[in-house]
Amino acid sequence: MKRLLTLSVIFLLTQLFFSCATLDKLNSFSASMNKKSEDSMSKKNQDTDKWDIAKLDTARNVDYLSTIEKDVILEMNKARSNPTLYAELYITPRTKKFDGKIYNDSIVTNEGITVVNECISYMKKSKPLSILNPEKGLSLAAQYHSSTQGETNQTGHTGVDGSDPFSRIKKYGTFKTAGENIDYGAKSGRDIVVQLLIDDGVSSRGHRKNIMNKDFSSTGVGYTKKHKAYGSVCVITYAGGYMEK
Structure with missing residues (x-):
């Protein structure tokens, strides 16, 4: 049985509020890592008639992101623009694949189907939000953290150089509010976003709140397949009032 890991952090300059999910909060909702993802981001699975x-x-069309990094932004924008539809298409189907706290015959979850139903309810009650636009500086900050974690097999928001998410972002620009999500183990843009939205085992639901934060308008993504413990790392940075240097 597999367990996967997610982490979230948010910092609001205007409110001086900080929250971070601890390392023991495990999230376990990606499809089996040893088979082709059911949520493949192929053209046939983009539901272009619905979005x-x-x-x-x-x-x-940006040149500084990989395909999966671009897919992550697309999925977040789908979720923000029509939360109800996103839940119906991509989250509700997962409720049929639980046996107790085991998902898809191979993933050990903390909360089982309960948190999935909670997420569905949350999304259906959420109002549409503005979409996120990519920023190179935010992506460079995310890519640095994901690549160095992949190389060192580390987890968490603290960089190998001692940096935190906000110092990494400040290297490339200024912001009024910012946040960071980290997902370990998922292999498609949709799996990453759905896993973060469900937020199994994280009482604050910090990942979900970051994705659905109305104050965020810019984002960056860094993804690598080279993490020894979890197989992959996806770092997502967010900001409001962001200006690149």
């Missing part, structure tokens, strides 16, 4: 992909796919 305005041209509007939501804000990162597709």
Whole structure:
């Protein structure tokens, strides 16, 4: 049985509020890591008849993100633009794959189907939000952290150089509010975003709140497949009032 890990942090300059999910909060909702993901980001699985992909796919033409990094931004924009539809299409189907706290015959969860139903309810009650636009500086900050964690097999928000998410972002720009999510183990953009939205085992639901934060307008993503313990690392940075240097 597998367990996966997610971490979230948010810092609001205007409110001086800080919260961080601890390392023992495990999230376990990606599909089996040893098979082709059921949430493959192929063209056939983009549901183009249900989404305005041209509007939501804000990162597709940038040259500093990989395909999966662009997919993460697309999925977050889908979730923000129509939370109810996102829940119906991509979260509700997961309720059929639980046996107690075991998901998809291979993933050990903390809360079982309860947190999935809670997430569905949350999304259906949420109002549509503005979409996120990619920023190179935010992506460079995320990519630095994901790549160095992959190389060193570390986890957490503290960088190998002692940096925190906000000092990494400040290297490239200024912001009024900022946050960071980290997912370990998921292998597709959709799995990453759905796993963070469900937020199994994280009482604050910090990942979900970061994705659905109305004050965030900019984002960056860093993804690597080279983490020895979890197989992959995806770091997502967020900011409001962001200006690159």
